[in-house]
Amino acid sequence: MLFKSVLVSSVLKNQLISLVKENRISHAQLFLSQAGTHSFALAVAYAQYICCQDRKEDDSCGVCPSCIKFEKLAHPDLHLIFPNCITKIVKKDPDSRQFAQEFRDFVFAKNYHIDMEDWLSELGGENKQATINIRDCSNIIQQNSIQSYEGGYKIFIFWGLDKLYHAAAPKLLKTLEEPEKNTLFILLTENQDKILSTILSRTQLVKIPPLSSDTIAQQLVTDFGISSQKATDIAEISEGNYVKAISLHENSNELREMLKKFETLFSSMSALKNYAIAQASVQQVNYLSVQDTIASIVDLGREEQKNFLRFVARMIRNILMLGSKNENLVKATTDEKKTMGFFTKVITLKNAQPILNECNDALFHIERNGNSVLVFTDFYLKVSKLMLKL
Template sequence: MAAQNFASVVGQQSVKNLLLGAVQRNHVSHALHFVGPEGSGNLSLALAFAAYLLCNQPGEHDACGSCPSCIKMASLQHPDLHFLFPVVKPDTNKSVEVFMAEWRKMLLTNPLFTYKDWMQVIADENKTGIISVHLAQEIQQKVNMKSFEGGYRIALIWMPETMKPPAANKLLKVIEEPPAKTLFLLVGNSRDTLLPTILSRLQTVKVPPLADNEVETVLRDKMGAAPEKARHIALMSAGNLRDALLHMQEEGGQEDFVALFGDWFRACYKKSDGVNRIALSDRFSDLKREGQKSFLAFSLKMLRQCMLVANGREDLLTVDGNARKLVVNLAKAIPVQAMPQMAKAIDEAIYHIERNAHGKITFVDLSIQIKNLFWNS
């Protein structure tokens, strides 16, 4: 069984220090919102924090890992840790316990799983999961029960952005005025779709993407990747450890994101290169949905590197080799005032891909926007 502790969480030292400091100062908020992109480890951090709070003999920097509480946490069966997560209709009127075996297995085998991964386990990736009023009421009842072991009661709510307003309103009162020693740990990718009344009662814990060197170290030391391969995959993954591990598992045929990004922006730079832009949209479509998201996230990172060069801070670049050469050259071609708008357009494309927009059409539209920003800025 995997230990649920800070030591097992890759990187994120500043977030760990923030959480440990809150405990040591006795200033733990009753409702925390761990917000981070896919592959950042925000769910693992929330679980490690829960383990630390429930530990019978916590150390200065981590849970002990050996007390009865930590042993129960290792199998995610601590009686004072309650979970709430999205399910699909018609199962939204069932108890969350119906899905608990699959949930624990998913967490223990792949703690970096995404919303789409979870949908594939309980239904299929094209289904839409929600946190229903019934499920919200169930967690409300659980936290109002007496603590089994006399310490904290913790409700971990994964993907709270899938709560519809009736479910959010059902939880609002208990989040606002929780029973004594009750904590809510919300874990998701975005703040945008949560009700303002819920958001106002949460303390946000921002979990950033992992640094390239942190991803590279995992690939090299734990997955056995050669240093050059580990460095290349870490760069392509743009701080998403889940994507990096998936790239490692693929047997050849992985599109070179550096080359694709260079070909794409060169085609957008040439006004009359519409044929090549269409051909590139086919290469983008071949990546499938998760690969499309990964490439767009990588493109966003490369564009931000271009912004550093354009602002005279080449010393802050985190890319090297061919990627660095490409960034330096592109920074000379892209109008500085267009860079933030290009970044916004790519970010919006990621948003649409996540919501099942047609990949090829999205990429063609994005390419037209990038081309226009090259020449109309």
């Protein structure tokens, strides 16, 4: 992985490059980021740069024997440690080494845009309690005590350090406390809160900022060849998370369908309100399409039903922003913004919070296997009433 292929700010890349050039490499660094950044790619690019035999001013050479091994994630002095668990194939005593090939394949398939949930489902573990376990930490101690294969640095990259099993922590701490010469630990996490303070205090913190919307949009155009308008729309709602942006792109039909359902349900509610204040005829409320829409939501799987409720909640929050002239805070696609415009008079500060509460209630019931027909009908009636109250 070359620095030039990593999707993070050049300022951060330059900081890491300077550490190497000035020979100030700290023996333990904690890379902290939110989900969906290119942090793993950055860790590998940094490690590759350290080991490169023909380092350039601002990147690895990409062609020396060390770089070639790094490109395959197969350098003998690069050790990858990540959450793992018992699976159908590894039936007992799992550790990262036994999943090395699966992990490499996963990283390459995702072009380094890796996400913990995706990895756990890739593992197909029978229990979801994947951890970096005691065996992983014992292996590190063993590796740490021997010379590096190629005479340079030994580099340990931990991905998902927040999943370190608590009983394994003392072993890791001991290693961090007594570093061997030319050994580097790069610890990656998306949850600083779950990292032991004893580990935090022994590492140098490297904060990786979320990706900007522009960066995400440009990368979507490069990776998928979509129009820049579409890419900008997706980037707007991906919260600086490129993994999410990819998923939104791959499921853009689903997003369009959700918007259509939202429009049907909420415009019927608005029409009902207009009727109540004698501005419209009740015929404007197309109950047949409301019924069809609720039936089509009920036909979806539970995960998609939950997605729809989260989508509604996002729309409501954004409508509120739009109505209170905070347009710059609205995170939405062009089509969504257009739809939102219709509802700024009927969804306001007075009823937005109660409507969001109804979204949460419905989510709660769907998660606990409530009857979807009842949950969504009830949701529709309650929100209609809240809109009437305005």
